[in-house]
Amino acid sequence: MKKDLIHITTVLAFAGASAIVGAQETIKLVNVLELSGPIATAGTNYRNGVELAVKEINAAGGVLGRKFETVTLDGQSNAGISKAMAQRAVDMGAFAVIGPTLSGAMVVSAAETRRAEIPNFTGAAAASITQQGNPYVIRTNFTQATSMPKVARYIKDDLKANSVDIIWINTDFGKGGRDEFLRAAQKFGLKIGADISSDQNQVDFSSAVLKAKQSNSDVLFVYTNEEESARLARELRKQGYAKPIVGEATIISQKAIELAGDAANGIRGHVALTVDAPTAVMKAFDEKFQREFKVRSDHNGIQGYSVPYIIKAVSEKIGKVDPKAFNAALRDMPLHVKDYPGILVSVKFDKNGDPDHESYIVEIRDGKQVVLQTLPPNNPF
Amino acid sequence: MSARRHLAGLAVVLAALVIVALFLKRSDVYLLTLWAVYLMATMGLNLTAGYAGQMSLGQAAFFGIGAYIAALLLKASWPFLAVLPVAAIVCFVVGIVVGFPALRVQHHYLAFATLGFNVLAYLAMRNEEAITGGTFGISGIPRPTLFGVDLGGHLAYWYWTLGSLVVLGGLLWWLLRSPWGRAFTALRDNPIRAESLGINITAYTLLAFAIGAACAGIAGVYYASLVEFIEPGPFHFSTSLMMLLAVIVGGSGRFYGPALGTAIVILLPEFLRGSSVPWLKFMQVWYLAFFGIAVIVLMIWLPGGLLSLRERLDRKGGPQ
Numbered sequence: 001m002k003k004d005l006i007h008i009t010t011v012l013a014f015a016g017a018s019a020i021v022g023a024q025e026t027i028k029l030v031n032v033l034e035l036s037g038p039i040a041t042a043g044t045n046y047r048n049g050v051e052l053a054v055k056e057i058n059a060a061g062g063v064l065g066r067k068f069e070t071v072t073l074d075g076q077s078n079a080g081i082s083k084a085m086a087q088r089a090v091d092m093g094a095f096a097v098i099g100p101t102l103s104g105a106m107v108v109s110a111a112e113t114r115r116a117e118i119p120n121f122t123g124a125a126a127a128s129i130t131q132q133g134n135p136y137v138i139r140t141n142f143t144q145a146t147s148m149p150k151v152a153r154y155i156k157d158d159l160k161a162n163s164v165d166i167i168w169i170n171t172d173f174g175k176g177g178r179d180e181f182l183r184a185a186q187k188f189g190l191k192i193g194a195d196i197s198s199d200q201n202q203v204d205f206s207s208a209v210l211k212a213k214q215s216n217s218d219v220l221f222v223y224t225n226e227e228e229s230a231r232l233a234r235e236l237r238k239q240g241y242a243k244p245i246v247g248e249a250t251i252i253s254q255k256a257i258e259l260a261g262d263a264a265n266g267i268r269g270h271v272a273l274t275v276d277a278p279t280a281v282m283k284a285f286d287e288k289f290q291r292e293f294k295v296r297s298d299h300n301g302i303q304g305y306s307v308p309y310i311i312k313a314v315s316e317k318i319g320k321v322d323p324k325a326f327n328a329a330l331r332d333m334p335l336h337v338k339d340y341p342g343i344l345v346s347v348k349f350d351k352n353g354d355p356d357h358e359s360y361i362v363e364i365r366d367g368k369q370v371v372l373q374t375l376p377p378n379n380p381f
Numbered sequence: 382m383s384a385r386r387h388l389a390g391l392a393v394v395l396a397a398l399v400i401v402a403l404f405l406k407r408s409d410v411y412l413l414t415l416w417a418v419y420l421m422a423t424m425g426l427n428l429t430a431g432y433a434g435q436m437s438l439g440q441a442a443f444f445g446i447g448a449y450i451a452a453l454l455l456k457a458s459w460p461f462l463a464v465l466p467v468a469a470i471v472c473f474v475v476g477i478v479v480g481f482p483a484l485r486v487q488h489h490y491l492a493f494a495t496l497g498f499n500v501l502a503y504l505a506m507r508n509e510e511a512i513t514g515g516t517f518g519i520s521g522i523p524r525p526t527l528f529g530v531d532l533g534g535h536l537a538y539w540y541w542t543l544g545s546l547v548v549l550g551g552l553l554w555w556l557l558r559s560p561w562g563r564a565f566t567a568l569r570d571n572p573i574r575a576e577s578l579g580i581n582i583t584a585y586t587l588l589a590f591a592i593g594a595a596c597a598g599i600a601g602v603y604y605a606s607l608v609e610f611i612e613p614g615p616f617h618f619s620t621s622l623m624m625l626l627a628v629i630v631g632g633s634g635r636f637y638g639p640a641l642g643t644a645i646v647i648l649l650p651e652f653l654r655g656s657s658v659p660w661l662k663f664m665q666v667w668y669l670a671f672f673g674i675a676v677i678v679l680m681i682w683l684p685g686g687l688l689s690l691r692e693r694l695d696r697k698g699g700p701q
Contacts, residue, residue: 108608
């Protein structure tokens with residue numbers, strides 16, 4: 001029995017082992033991102049983007065003479081763990097916390113960074129995150145409330161559709177997007193046909209596709225994670241679904257295209273950020289990312305890459321490296337690509353931390369996103 | 382080992398837990414609290430699976446029921462101490478309702494029946510949006526203030542959870558040494574003989590299952606208040622598997638088994654990946670793979686769990 005107790009104490013002592021303490025001069029960025037679990041694709045891409053930008057900035061001399069240092073903690077796509085990791089990031093003395101991407105996890109961990117008054121970047125898309133009055137949240141992604149009206153308008157005006165079916169994933173992400181889409185569709189006078197929910201990690205989409213076929217609306221709108229989107233795309237082609245398929249961010253992402261193969265061709269959708277954007281900086285980023293990671297980046301990688309450059313741009317503009325001053329100055333400050341190419345797209349964050357920038361309607365052709373339209377920012381700056 | 386030595390050992394461990402927390406960072410205290418919370422649930426599961434021999438894969442469902450009851454009632458300004466018995470009683474009753482038909486089948490079949498219950502409970506948490514908030518979950522769950530003491534701070538909440546854990550542990554210890562506890566082990570080891578001695582098998586298995594469920598419900602209350610946010614994810618049946626793993630790795634049917642097993646399942650992965658020891662640095666990337674392999678090796682070499690290590694060594698070293 002005594003031995004048992006010794007075992008217990010040893011293991012508990014392990015837990016007490018303290019974390020890494022960095023040198024004073026570096027600017028510490030702590031990624032609390034999903035490297036495992038259902039949304040590991042998003043988290044890993046985001047992390048890769050951050051690392052690439054940090055490498056470049058450090059090689060070019062850093063920010064006001066100080067270099068970036070990054071630490072990545074796996075939030076495991078789990079809110080309870082992400083909260084612990086956000087606390088650890090605070091304990092480490094982070095300048096900024098990057099992530100989580102999972103909306104539920106972000107809500108919990110943002111409470112920790114807020115308490116410590118540390119800027120918290122996130123790619124999470126649920127509208128509620130920036131609506132809770134947390135002054136330290138900075139979103140690098142469009143909220144669903146921003147992007148869904150753009151999708152609905154495109155379906156109504158450009159595809160001349162009157163009715164639409166929806167296949168969505170029943171998670172906070174999917175449910176939030178579906179609710180916003182329904183609101184937008186109603187506003188534009190689109191009739192909703194079949195409203196089909198699916199599960200995270202769902203493998204068989206045959207009945208979902210069958211329902212959509214039987215409903216026979218003019219367009220199918222798909223809002224599931226990347227991996228489910230690819231499976232769904234294959235099933236749609238298998239059953240010979242012939243109506244236009246439209247998505248937002250995920251089904252037209254690089255990862256979904258890679259997994260879906262030819263089945264992705266012809267799918268259209270709205271993306272806030274794409275490596276196929278017709279600009280020189282994005283093209284350069286695309287090449288660098290491919291050279292480094294052997295795959296093309298999706299919108300998460302672009303967001304991750306822009307974060308260190310945004311910190312650099314704002315810090316140099318205000319002349320100091322200070323998390324609180326950075327957080328205050330960032331809001332309502334227009335940042336233009338011509339001055340700061342690393343940010344990849346001209347952007348302005350509002351008081352809530354939501355970004356405004358141009359976005360794109362794309363179509364997948366031969367496994368690549370082809371930009372059909374460039375949509376202007378909601379409030380040009 | 383004498384009772385006095387046992388108590389002295391336990392006191393040393395508890396004192397260490399109290400003192401060590403003073404020197405730990407917020408995140409480590411949080412993980413320690415998470416360990417204590419899961420331990421409440423795995424101690425209950427140990428009663429069901431380890432002592433009464435009923436393989437249950439539904440513990441996370443009861444954990445979730447407790448957490449949702451806590452979230453709803455605490456947000457409605459119920460006092461924490463009133464929420465605890467409500468969660469425990471509801472889980473106990475649900476345990477009896479689920480257990481009554483489910484316990485007609487045993488072992489593997491019971492595992493599947495309880496797994497089915499867990500899946501149903503998960504779907505209810507996700508789809509009954511009006512009550513549970515669906516996939517958006519419930520946020521802003523308050524931490525309690527008891528007798529004028531605010532338990533919102535990380536240390537205060539840790540001491541409160543640790544104290545509660547000791548009380549719960551004490552109750553289970555007493556239960557296991559009562560005639561009831563002896564009846565549980567009797568029906569695990571030889572149900573026919575137990576029945577012939579006048580033990581009502583159905584009643585006692587049901588009781589063990591429902592008490593185990595109540596422990597999970599209590600753990601759920603502490604969990605909701607600890608994380609301050611809940612959504613259906615943590616109550617997926619994979620958590621039930623994790624809890625069963627903790628019981629088996631530690632040593633099922635041994636009182637301190639879950640304490641060790643839960644530490645390994647909850648704390649060890651975090652330690653491995655948070656490690657700053659140079660030769661452990663590669664663990665930051667490989668910790669999940671390492672953890673998986675370690676569990677497999679352990680189960681082959683020590684099927685009785687870590688606490689059977691000494692017996693295993695004695696058997697090897699001593700006369701055959």
